[in-house]
Amino acid sequence: MPKMRAAQIAKPKAPIEIVEREIPAPRAGEVRIKVQACGICHSDSMVKEGLWPGIQYPRVPGHEVAGVIDEVGLGVARWKVGERVGVGWHGGSCGYCDACRHGDFFACQTQNLVTGITSDGGYAEYMIAPTDAVAALPAELDPIEAAPLMCAGITMFNALRNSGARPGDQVAVLGLGGLGHLGVQFAAKMGFRTIAIARGADKEALARQLGASKYIDNSRSDPAAELTKLGGAKAILATVTESGAMAATIGGLAPNGILMVIGAVGPMTFDPLMILTRRQSIKGWYAGTSIDSEDTLAFSVLSGVRSMNEVVPFARVAEGYDCMMSGSARFRVVLDMK
Numbered sequence: 011m012p013k014m015r016a017a018q019i020a021k022p023k024a025p026i027e028i029v030e031r032e033i034p035a036p037r038a039g040e041v042r043i044k045v046q047a048c049g050i051c052h053s054d055s056m057v058k059e060g061l062w063p064g065i066q067y068p069r070v071p072g073h074e075v076a077g078v079i080d081e082v083g084l085g086v087a088r089w090k091v092g093e094r095v096g097v098g099w100h101g102g103s104c105g106y107c108d109a110c111r112h113g114d115f116f117a118c119q120t121q122n123l124v125t126g127i128t129s130d131g132g133y134a135e136y137m138i139a140p141t142d143a144v145a146a147l148p149a150e151l152d153p154i155e156a157a158p159l160m161c162a163g164i165t166m167f168n169a170l171r172n173s174g175a176r177p178g179d180q181v182a183v184l185g186l187g188g189l190g191h192l193g194v195q196f197a198a199k200m201g202f203r204t205i206a207i208a209r210g211a212d213k214e215a216l217a218r219q220l221g222a223s224k225y226i227d228n229s230r231s232d233p234a235a236e237l238t239k240l241g242g243a244k245a246i247l248a249t250v251t252e253s254g255a256m257a258a259t260i261g262g263l264a265p266n267g268i269l270m271v272i273g274a275v276g277p278m279t280f281d282p283l284m285i286l287t288r289r290q291s292i293k294g295w296y297a298g299t300s301i302d303s304e305d306t307l308a309f310s311v312l313s314g315v316r317s318m319n320e321v322v323p324f325a326r327v328a329e330g331y332d333c334m335m336s337g338s339a340r341f342r343v344v345l346d347m348k
């Protein structure tokens with residue numbers, strides 16, 4: 011059997027190790043992808059630290075995949091060998107349960123498939139994906155450009171377009187990291203008056219360069235008070251991983267405004283009176299399905315939204331992961347499989 015290199019986690023809290031494995035064969039309804047690039051996402055720590063219930067180890071993480079279809083299983087009508095594709099967090103759904111028939115594929119009741127969590131992901135030279143988890147890549151984006159859009163990009167794009175905010179409305183993006191630097195770009199290009207909120211005066215120039223019309227330094231001022239002075243935000247995309255910083259923005263929502271919770275954080279405390287008298291909501295959001303990925307990629311091509319990436323060769327995957335976890339990465343770390 012031909013072999014490939016894969017970066018696996020042998021058990022919770024074990025180091026990332028590059029091993030040799032047999033190249034997997036696609037079953038019916040699946041395709042095999044020759045991986046060209048894979049983004050390193052904070053959610054990969056769910057595998058590394060054993061935080062997702064029921065993970066079977068060893069596991070290969072990675073759900074920001076860009077590559078080329080290399081083999082097609084039986085009964086796959088949609089894809090052909092040689093097509094450029096990507097795979098994100100959503101790892102497929104059954105199509106026949108009640109949730110799927112309502113169009114809520116993310117809530118599939120029969121199989122909760124997550125790329126790189128319930129099956130091996132893109133930290134490898136090859137991976138398998140169910141046909142409905144696969145998105146076509148546009149010719150205008152190379153694999154390194156496309157990969158981070160498969161999780162960070164789609165999450166921001168999809169959260170914004172499902173926030174209820176309309177063009178011209180004021181929208182805030184909390185955090186200017188891997189997610190936030192894309193969120194600011196998408197919000198500005200979608201026609202929102204975009205406010206970036208982050209720690210430190212030094213990030214203002216970047217925020218404005220990404221398209222923000224206002225910048226709030228939440229280490230020096232109260233973001234809720236500042237947002238209120240500006241008329242309040244119809245939507246706030248909270249990308250940070252600290253719940254106190256998220257809660258501190260709620261008072262800056264406009265009437266009927268919505269806090270879109272995207273960063274995975276611990277328990278959050280807020281005063282219900284504050285949101286009920288102003289009819290506001292707090293909603294969770296994650297990524298989307300493969301067609302949402304295609305929409306994200308198409309909008310990125312149309313509008314010029316791009317992730318800023320630190321590219322790391324596959325051999326240095328562990329170093330790339332540490333760089334992402336430490337928060338020192340500017341802004342997204344992407345594995346180059348060449």
Ligand SMILES: [Zn+2]
Pocket residue numbers: 051052053054073099161162
């Ligand atoms: Zn992710």
Ligand SMILES: [Zn+2]
Pocket residue numbers: 103104105106107108109110111117118119120121
């Ligand atoms: Zn289903």
